[in-house]
Amino acid sequence: MRAFSRRRFLQAAGAAAALPMLPSNLFASTPTGVALHGLSAFGDLKYPPGFSHFDYAKPDAPQGGTFNFSPPNWLWNQNPDTFNTLNCLVPNGDAPPRMELCFDSLMTRALDEPDAVYGLLAESVTISPDRNSFEFVLRPEAKFHDGSPLTAEDVAYTYTLFKQKAHPNLRLPLGRMTEAAAADARTFRLTFSGEQSDRTILSVVGYPVVSKAFFEANPFDGSQLNPPLGAGAYKVGTFRPGQFIEYDRVADYWGKDLGVNRGLGHFDRIRVEFYRDRQAAFEAFKKGNVLYRQEFTSRTWATGYDFPAITEGKVLKREFPRELQPSLQAWAINQRRERFKDVRVREAIGLCFDFEWTKRNLFYDAYERSHSLFENSEFVAQGMPSEQEMALLDPLRGQIPEEVYGEPAMQPISDGSGRDRKLLRRGIELLAQAGWKKPQGSTFVANDKGERLAVEILINDEVFIRIDSPFVENMKAIGIDASIRLVDAAQYTVRQSDFDFDMISLAATLSATPTFDDLEQFFHSSSAAVSGSRNLPGTADPAVDTLLGAVARAADRDSLVAAIRALDRVLRARRDWIPNWHAANHRAAYWNIYGFSEPKPDYGFPVETLWWFDADKARAIGKL
Numbered sequence: 001m002r003a004f005s006r007r008r009f010l011q012a013a014g015a016a017a018a019l020p021m022l023p024s025n026l027f028a029s030t031p032t033g034v035a036l037h038g039l040s041a042f043g044d045l046k047y048p049p050g051f052s053h054f055d056y057a058k059p060d061a062p063q064g065g066t067f068n069f070s071p072p073n074w075l076w077n078q079n080p081d082t083f084n085t086l087n088c089l090v091p092n093g094d095a096p097p098r099m100e101l102c103f104d105s106l107m108t109r110a111l112d113e114p115d116a117v118y119g120l121l122a123e124s125v126t127i128s129p130d131r132n133s134f135e136f137v138l139r140p141e142a143k144f145h146d147g148s149p150l151t152a153e154d155v156a157y158t159y160t161l162f163k164q165k166a167h168p169n170l171r172l173p174l175g176r177m178t179e180a181a182a183a184d185a186r187t188f189r190l191t192f193s194g195e196q197s198d199r200t201i202l203s204v205v206g207y208p209v210v211s212k213a214f215f216e217a218n219p220f221d222g223s224q225l226n227p228p229l230g231a232g233a234y235k236v237g238t239f240r241p242g243q244f245i246e247y248d249r250v251a252d253y254w255g256k257d258l259g260v261n262r263g264l265g266h267f268d269r270i271r272v273e274f275y276r277d278r279q280a281a282f283e284a285f286k287k288g289n290v291l292y293r294q295e296f297t298s299r300t301w302a303t304g305y306d307f308p309a310i311t312e313g314k315v316l317k318r319e320f321p322r323e324l325q326p327s328l329q330a331w332a333i334n335q336r337r338e339r340f341k342d343v344r345v346r347e348a349i350g351l352c353f354d355f356e357w358t359k360r361n362l363f364y365d366a367y368e369r370s371h372s373l374f375e376n377s378e379f380v381a382q383g384m385p386s387e388q389e390m391a392l393l394d395p396l397r398g399q400i401p402e403e404v405y406g407e408p409a410m411q412p413i414s415d416g417s418g419r420d421r422k423l424l425r426r427g428i429e430l431l432a433q434a435g436w437k438k439p440q441g442s443t444f445v446a447n448d449k450g451e452r453l454a455v456e457i458l459i460n461d462e463v464f465i466r467i468d469s470p471f472v473e474n475m476k477a478i479g480i481d482a483s484i485r486l487v488d489a490a491q492y493t494v495r496q497s498d499f500d501f502d503m504i505s506l507a508a509t510l511s512a513t514p515t516f517d518d519l520e521q522f523f524h525s526s527s528a529a530v531s532g533s534r535n536l537p538g539t540a541d542p543a544v545d546t547l548l549g550a551v552a553r554a555a556d557r558d559s560l561v562a563a564i565r566a567l568d569r570v571l572r573a574r575r576d577w578i579p580n581w582h583a584a585n586h587r588a589a590y591w592n593i594y595g596f597s598e599p600k601p602d603y604g605f606p607v608e609t610l611w612w613f614d615a616d617k618a619r620a621i622g623k624l
Contacts, residue, residue, distance in 0.1 A: 057263025065613020093222020
C-alpha cells in the first residue's frame with residue numbers, strides 16, 4: 001500500500017504478544033531430525049522425493065509466445081489499475097501484479113493438494129525435536145538473475161528484513177519468529193518462540209527471497225522503479241508505469257528442471273495491461289489488445305459477448321470450476337468510527353441491501369447470496385452448533401452474542417421489490433434502539449448529540465455505482481445519510497490502507513486449509529491497528545482471538561473445521577462484515593490461441609503459468 005501521512009497505529013508485534021501460548025503438535029505424523037522434501041499440515045504428501053513434475057503440469061507443451069492479460073487477482077501492495085513502484089513487498093506504493101514471478105521461495109505449493117509445500121530453493125527441511133526450529137539446506141545451483149549465488153545469507157537477510165519492514169501480509173506471520181540465521185552458505189535456520197501457530201511455517205516458506213546485496217545498495221521502500229534483483233523464472237522486461245509491464249522468461253533459469261517447475265511457465269513473455277475502468281479493459285479485449293480476461297461484471301457476461309470475434313470463433317467464452325477454497329466477499333463497516341460500534345447499527349445497514357432485487361435486475365441471476373465469510377467451503381456454519389463447536393463456544397458465554405448458540409445468522413431475504421417495507425421497518429427499529437432517531441422535521445436520524453448518522457461507501461470503479469445506488473437509497477429511506485464516493489485507484493489504496501472509510505468492499509480467496517496466520521490478517525485484534533492489514537472493520541474482540549487460537553491448535557482437519565465454523569458463527573453474529581455474493585465458477589474468455597490441460601487443479605488457477613501458446617491455433621485465426 002502507499003506511503004501517506006497517517007495516524008500512528010500499534011505495531012503488530014506488540015499486539016501479537018497477547019497471543020496465548022499454543023501447544024505444538026505440528027505435523028504430528030511428521031518425523032523430526034529427518035531431512036524432508038516437503039511438508040503438509042494433515043496427512044501424507046502426494047508426491048514422493050525426486051518426483052518429475054506435478055500432475056497438472058505439462059512438460060511436453062511448447063515454449064514461446066506471449067500471454068497478455070489484466071490479472072484477476074493480486075498480492076500485497078499490488079494494484080491491478082496502475083503502478084508506480086516495482087517493489088511489491090512493502091506497505092507503500094502501488095506495484096504491478098505478478099512481480100512475485102521474479103522471485104523464488106524456500107518451498108512452493110502444489111495446486112492439487114490443499115496444504116502441501118515442496119522444496120524449491122530448499123532441497124530439504126529438517127524439523128527440530130521441539131518443532132520450533134526448521135533447518136533448510138539450499139540447492140547449490142540456486143542463483144540470482146545477475147549470476148550471483150543465492151545463499152543462506154540472502155535468506156536470513158530476507159526474513160529479518162520482512163519482519164521489520166515488509167507489507168503486513170508478510171510481516172504479521174513473522175511476529176513469533178525469534179531467529180533467521182545462516183549456519184553456512186547453504187544452511188538456513190528459521191526459529192520461532194513456541195507461541196506461533198503450528199502451521200505458520202506453511203505460509204512463510206512461500207515468501208519471496210530477495211538479494212541482500214541489492215537491498216543494501218537500494219532502499220527497501222515503494223519509491224523505486226528499479227526492478228529488485230530476483231531469482232525466479234521471470235524477470236522484469238519492458239514497462240511503462242501505469243500502462244503495461246512485461247515479464248520475460250529467464251532462458252537460463254537455474255530451477256527450470258526441478259520437479260516443482262517442470263511443465264510450468266511456458267510463455268516467453270507475460271504482459272500485464274492496466275486500465276482505469278472495466279469497460280475500457282473490455283474494449284481492449286474485444287480488439288485483441290488483451291488476449292485473456294476473467295469477467296466480473298454480470299451484465300457484460302450476459303449481454304456484451306456478441307462481438308464479431310466471438311461469432312467467428314476467434315474468441316471462446318466458457319466457465320471453469322472455482323477452486324476448493326473459502327471465498328470472502330463482503331462490505332466492511334469501519335468500527336474505528338464511533339457511530340458504527342453498535343451492532344444494531346451495522347445490522348440495520350445490512351437490512352438495506354436487497355440482494356433478491358439486485359440479482360434479478362442487475363446480476364442476470366449470475367450470483368448467489370453469501371451468508372458466510374467462508375463461502376464455497378466446508379467451513380460455513382450450518383444448523384445448530386455441533387458438539388465440537390459447542391466445546392469451543394460454551395466457555396465464551398457472556399462474551400459473544402447469544403444468537404451464536406442457535407442457527408447461524410443469515411443475511412435477510414427480501415420480497416425482491418427493491419424496497420422491502422418489512423426489512424426497512426426493522427432497520428428503523430434497530431437504529432432507534434441504538435439511539436438514532438429522526439429529529440422533528442429532519443430527513444435523517446441523529447444521536448442525542450445531534451450528530452447525523454452518515455455512511456459513505458468508498459469505491460474505485462464506476463460499475464459499483466450501479467450496484468450500490470439502490471443500497472444507498474434504501475439507507476436514506478430509513479434515515480441514514482448515505483452516499484457513494486468514487487476515487488482513483490491510487491487514492492483508493494491510500495484510504496483503504498489508512499482505514500479512511502465508512503464502508504468498503506473486499507474480495508479474497510483464503511487457503512484451502514486456513515491457518516491462524518491467514519485469518520489473523522482479517523479478524524485478529526493484532527491486525528486491527530496495523531495499516532495495510534485486511535482487518536478492515538477493525539475487529540478487536542478477545543472472544544474472536546480465542547477462537548483463532550483454537551484454529552491454530554487444531555490437530556486434525558475435523559478440529560480445524562469445527563474451530564472455523566465456530567468462528568464463522570461469531571463473526572456472522574457480530575456483523576462486522578456484510579457478506580455480498582459469490583459464483584460457482586470462473587467466467588473467462590480468451591482468444592483461441594492457447595492450449596491447456598484439463599481438469600484444472602483444485603487449489604489454484606494461475607493461467608499464466610499453466611497454459612501455453614498454440615501456434616497452429618494462432619495461425620488459424622490470424623494471430624500469428
